[in-house]
Amino acid sequence: MHANWALYCDNYLEGFHIPFVHEDLNSILDYGSYKTEVYEYCNLQIGYTDEATEVFNLPEDHIDYGKNVSAYYYWVFPNMMFNFYPWGLSINVVKPLDINRTKVSFISYVYDPSKLNEGAGSALEKVEREDEFVVENVQKGVRSSFYKAGRFSPTREQGVHHFHTLISKFLNI
Numbered sequence: 211m212h213a214n215w216a217l218y219c220d221n222y223l224e225g226f227h228i229p230f231v232h233e234d235l236n237s238i239l240d241y242g243s244y245k246t247e248v249y250e251y252c253n254l255q256i257g258y259t260d261e262a263t264e265v266f267n268l269p270e271d272h273i274d275y276g277k278n279v280s281a282y283y284y285w286v287f288p289n290m291m292f293n294f295y296p297w298g299l300s301i302n303v304v305k306p307l308d309i310n311r312t313k314v315s316f317i318s319y320v321y322d323p324s325k326l327n328e329g330a331g332s333a334l335e336k337v338e339r340e341d342e343f344v345v346e347n348v349q350k351g352v353r354s355s356f357y358k359a360g361r362f363s364p365t366r367e368q369g370v371h372h373f374h375t376l377i378s379k380f381l382n383i
C-alpha cells in the first residue's frame with residue numbers, strides 16, 4: 211500500500227469512517243453501539259449488530275452474554291490486529307517498507323467454514339480494499355500544505371488517541 215504504516219493503524223483504530231467508507235459493513239454493524247476498550251498496550255473494538263445476522267454464540271458466564279457481537283477487533287501495539295469473527299480469526303501484520311509504503315499480511319484461521327460468508331466477517335477483501343483506498347488518500351491529504359491536525363473525537367477515536375500516546379511514549383516526544 212502506498213501509505214505510511216501508522217496511517218493504516220489510525221484507520222483501523224477508529225470506527226468513524228465505517229458509515230462513509232464501508233457501505234455493506236455498515237448495514238451489518240450497529241454504529242451507535244460500536245465500542246472501544248483501551249488496555250495498556252492493546253485495545254479492543256467491539257462490533258455489535260442490529261439485525262439477526264451471524265453473531266458469537268457466547269457462554270452464559272461471558273461478559274458479553276446476551277449481546278449480539280459480530281466482531282472483536284483487537285489491536286496490539288504497534289502493528290498487529292487480531293480480528294475475531296464467528297467463523298474464526300483473521301490476523302493483520304502491518305510492516306513498514308519505507309516512509310510511505312506498507313505491506314500488510316493477512317493470516318486466517320477458520321474455525322467454522324459454514325459461517326465464512328456471514329456477518330461482519332464476510333467480504334473482508336472488499337472491506338480491505340475500501341480501507342486501502344481511503345488510507346492512500348489520507349496519505350495524500352496529510353502531505354498537503356493545507357493539512358492541520360485536529361482534535362481527537364472522545365467517543366469515536368479513543369483507539370487512535372491510545373496509539374498516538376504510545377508512539378510518543380516510545381519515541382520520548
Ligand SMILES: [Fe+2]
Pocket residue numbers: 221222227228231232337341
Ligand atoms: Fe475500515
